[in-house]
Amino acid sequence: MSKDDNSVHIFQGLLILGNVxxxxxxxxxxxxxxxxxxxxxxxxxxxxxxxxxxxxxxxxIGIFVGxxxxxxSVLGITGVIKSNKTLLLVYIILMLITYAxxxxxxxxxxxxxxxxxxxLFLKQMLERYQKxxxxxxxxxxxxxxxxxxxxxxMLQNHCCGVHGPSDWQKYAxxxxxxxxxxxxxxxxxxxxxxxxxxxxxLDGCKLGVPGYYNSNGCYDAISGPMNRQAWGVAWFGFxxxxxxxxxxxxxxxxxxxxxx
Amino acid sequence: MRGxxxxxxxxxxxxxxxxxxxxPQTAAAQLATNNPTxxxxxxxxPFCMFDSSLxxxxxxxxxxxxxxxxxxxxxSLVTDNRSKPLDxxxxxxxxxxxxxxxxxxxxxxxxxxxxNLADVGDINKVSDVLKQYLFRxxxxxxxxxxxxxxxxxxxxxxxxxxxxxxxxxVDNTDCIMKDQTLWSDPIKTRRVKLPMKIDTGPGRxxxxxxVITSILSVFVFLLLSGFLASVSSTVRVLPKGRSRLLRPxxxxxxxxxxxxxPAPN
Numbered sequence: 001m002s003k004d005d006n007s008v009h010i011f012q013g014l015l016i017l018g019n020v021x022x023x024x025x026x027x028x029x030x031x032x033x034x035x036x037x038x039x040x041x042x043x044x045x046x047x048x049x050x051x052x053x054x055x056x057x058x059x060x061i062g063i064f065v066g067x068x069x070x071x072x073s074v075l076g077i078t079g080v081i082k083s084n085k086t087l088l089l090v091y092i093i094l095m096l097i098t099y100a101x102x103x104x105x106x107x108x109x110x111x112x113x114x115x116x117x118x119x120l121f122l123k124q125m126l127e128r129y130q131k132x133x134x135x136x137x138x139x140x141x142x143x144x145x146x147x148x149x150x151x152x153x154m155l156q157n158h159c160c161g162v163h164g165p166s167d168w169q170k171y172a173x174x175x176x177x178x179x180x181x182x183x184x185x186x187x188x189x190x191x192x193x194x195x196x197x198x199x200x201x202l203d204g205c206k207l208g209v210p211g212y213y214n215s216n217g218c219y220d221a222i223s224g225p226m227n228r229q230a231w232g233v234a235w236f237g238f239x240x241x242x243x244x245x246x247x248x249x250x251x252x253x254x255x256x257x258x259x260x
Numbered sequence: 261m262r263g264x265x266x267x268x269x270x271x272x273x274x275x276x277x278x279x280x281x282x283x284p285q286t287a288a289a290q291l292a293t294n295n296p297t298x299x300x301x302x303x304x305x306p307f308c309m310f311d312s313s314l315x316x317x318x319x320x321x322x323x324x325x326x327x328x329x330x331x332x333x334x335x336s337l338v339t340d341n342r343s344k345p346l347d348x349x350x351x352x353x354x355x356x357x358x359x360x361x362x363x364x365x366x367x368x369x370x371x372x373x374x375x376n377l378a379d380v381g382d383i384n385k386v387s388d389v390l391k392q393y394l395f396r397x398x399x400x401x402x403x404x405x406x407x408x409x410x411x412x413x414x415x416x417x418x419x420x421x422x423x424x425x426x427x428x429x430v431d432n433t434d435c436i437m438k439d440q441t442l443w444s445d446p447i448k449t450r451r452v453k454l455p456m457k458i459d460t461g462p463g464r465x466x467x468x469x470x471v472i473t474s475i476l477s478v479f480v481f482l483l484l485s486g487f488l489a490s491v492s493s494t495v496r497v498l499p500k501g502r503s504r505l506l507r508p509x510x511x512x513x514x515x516x517x518x519x520x521x522p523a524p525n
Contacts (some may be wrong), residue, residue, distance in 0.1 A: 096483060104474045110469040114462040126455035169297060172452040181298040183402045183414045201386050207302060207396070208294025209380055215293075219456075231468075238472050245479045249486050256490035 015254060018247035019073040025240045026069030033062035040150055042224040045145030049124055050115075055230045058109035062233050065102045069240070072098060072109040076251065088255045095248055107135065113230035115240045118219050122162040124169075125150060130187075131174035150218075151189050159218040160190035165208070167217075169248055181185075189215050282322075284311045284425040284435035284444040287394040291377055298450050299416035303425060306441065308371040310429040313439035319432045320368050326397055327353070327360040327420040329446050336357040336443065338428060343437045345430050350404070350415050356423065363397050363414050368429070397425070420451035 015051040036059040071111055072095050086129065101192050108202035129150050134140035161167035168186040175187065185207070191205035200206050206211030287295055287302040295302045306322060309431060323345055325338045331353070338346050338360050346360065353361040375392040379385040403413040417423060430437040431498055 092487060096487065098484065099480065103480060106476065107469070107473050110466070110472045113376075114466050114469060117462060118458065119458050120460045123455050123458040123460050151394045165294070169294065169450055170453060171455050171458075173455060174451070176298075180401050180416065181419075182300050182398055185294055185300075198384055203382070203390050206294070206384050207390065207394075209291055209294040209386070209390070210293065211381060212386070213294075234468070234472060239481065241476060245483065246318070248483055252486050252490040256493050 011250070011254060012080050012083075014246065015019040015250055016077050018243070018250065019076040019080070022076075022240070022244055023070045023073030025236075025243070026066040026073065028066070029069065029236060029240060030063050030066030031061040032231070032236060033066060036229045037063065041221075042149060043222060043225060045130060045142070045149045046121060046124065047220065048130055049142040049146050050120055052112060052115055053121075054108050054112040055116075055226065055233065058105040058233050059110065059229065061101055061108075062237060065098055065237075066106060068094075068098045069102075069244075074220060076247075080251070080254065083258050085258050088251060088258070091253065092248065092252060095244070095251075099244060101235050102241055106234045108242065109230045109234035109237070113227060113234070116223060116226055116230075118162050118223075121219065121222055122167060123161060126167070126171050126173035126175075127241060129173065130174050130178055132178050151187075153221055154187065154189040154214070155193065157218060157221040158192075158214045159216050159221060160186055160214045161217055162222075163215060163217040163226070164189050164220045169224075186213070204210050266380060282306075283442045284427055286447060288377065291380060292394065296447060296449050298419045298452065300396050301417065301422050301423065301425075301447055302394045303394045303444075303448065304394055305366070305369040305392070306427040307369045307374050309427065309441055310368065310370050310439050314368065318495055319363050320438065321432055322365075322368055323362055323428040323430055324364040324395065324397070325360040325426045325428065326363045326417075326423055327356040328418075329424055331357055331359050332424075338426060338440065344435060345428055345437050350413050355415070360426065362412055363425075364395055365412055366395065395421075400401050417449050419449050422446040424449045 026064070037056065044056065049055065072091060075087065076091045076095075078084075079091050109200055124146060125131050128143045128146040131139075131143040134143055165186045168190075175184075179187075185206055185208075188199055188202070188205070191199035191202065192211065194200050199212075201209075208215075283304065285304045286292075287304050289295070292302045303324070308496070310322070311319070323338075327336065327344070334357075340346065346362065348359060348361045349364075350361050351355070353359050355361075367391065375389045377389065377393065379389050397414060398416040400414045401416060403409045403411070404415045425444045427441045428437055430436070431438050
């Protein structure tokens with residue numbers, strides 16, 4: 001029955017190849033999610049203050065799912081080579097559980113990315129930036145996080161506000177209640193700074209003279225990294241799941257055909 | 261001879277006409293993009309507006325008066341009956357509600373050599389250019405509360421209010437008004453919107469999210485049904501005698517003395 005043997009060997013080879021790919025993708029997913037969780041752009045306090053930081057939850061799940069995929073792929077390869085029914089049954093059940101978690105992570109990342117609109121960050125910036133009278137410790141923590149993040153954002157990216165400096169003029173804000181309009185039409189971090197970190201010309205900045213204030217908005221600097229994170233977690237996870245689907249179906253078929 | 265008189269009459273009429281149309285203007289919008297703000301308004305200084313009234317050997321000062329538009333009904337006089345400029349302050353007129361108040365004093369701007377606005381790009385010259393070109397009404401936050409402040413106080417204006425301004429040329433020796441511009445067009449300070457009115461809803465669901473959710477749901481369903489199918493096929497594929505699940509329990513004659521083994525199914 002060499003033809004049968006051949007087809008069995010080919011099928012085994014395909015399953016092993018599938019599992020190798022799953023293992024590598026699992027490591028890649030873990031690495032990608034660790035990168036996102038480490039928050040290289042320092043934007044996490046903004047999400048934390050919106051109380052909508054589920055794209056970080058999705059990344060955390062991704063770390064553990066990636067590692068689980070790698071371990072299970074090793075188990076799967078062993079099971080296929082030995083044609084051991086018990087090993088493969090354990091593999092299938094654990095893979096289904098991992099599949100469910102990864103599915104949750106993908107859907108969470110994709111769904112919550114839709115919530116990250118300019119208005120969300122605008123409202124949060126106006127309500128929390130430089131908020132002095134905080135209600136409780138949680139409020140204080142979030143407001144300090146938002147203030148620090150925005151100061152860094154504005155200084156490093158040479159931008160101001162979400163749409164532009166006019167945000168500070170169009171809307172009332174916590175900043176406006178602490179800082180008067182005549183001296184601070186917008187925060188001084190919006191001014192073009194010299195090498196020592198002070199505005200080049202404060203009057204020019206206050207009047208809005210071109211060249212002495214940053215006229216572009218910071219939304220691109222915020223949404224760029226966040227969208228990349230959400231898309232990276234959601235779509236890479238989705239791709240892994242599409243591949244894993246076929247490997248799992250093949251493994252179930254192989255398992256059902258193993259003789260005791 | 262008569263022609264000369266006619267020309268002179270026309271000229272002076274023309275001058276008067278020119279003076280009548282001169283009003284304070286807001287600073288150039290390309291230069292001062294943030295104007296007016298909530299509490300300040302930047303006005304262009306009166307370049308070449310008073311030149312016909314300037315005497316070469318005398319010194320003059322320009323006074324700036326500001327008032328709210330609703331004060332027109334009460335009073336819009338900036339001089340008393342002897343042409344002396346009104347010495348009203350921000351506090352006396354309740355911020356311009358009861359009449360004009362004196363907001364600033366400065367030297368007559370140089371008509372012959374006005375500041376070059378292109379110099380704004382130079383860091384060293386920008387302060388001077390701004391100082392010579394415009395004046396920011398409402399710039400001084402602290403003078404109202406400083407008892408030692410002796411200069412003309414220029415406190416912040418009220419948001420969402422219409423103001424009007426007037427420049428006046430005053431002779432320094434006898435402190436008499438020599439010339440004045442018209443009241444400016446109404447200029448309104450900005451108003452603010454409340455941030456709680458901002459709509460932070462996400463709007464429509466994105467296509468990507470719908471694709472991921474639907475496809476993954478189908479996959480999970482297929483996987484679970486495939487798992488059930490393979491488990492049930494494993495259970496059924498073994499023949500009945502050898503199936504561990506379907507084998508009857510072991511029966512021993514020693515447990516039930518007097519009975520023989522029942523016939524196999």
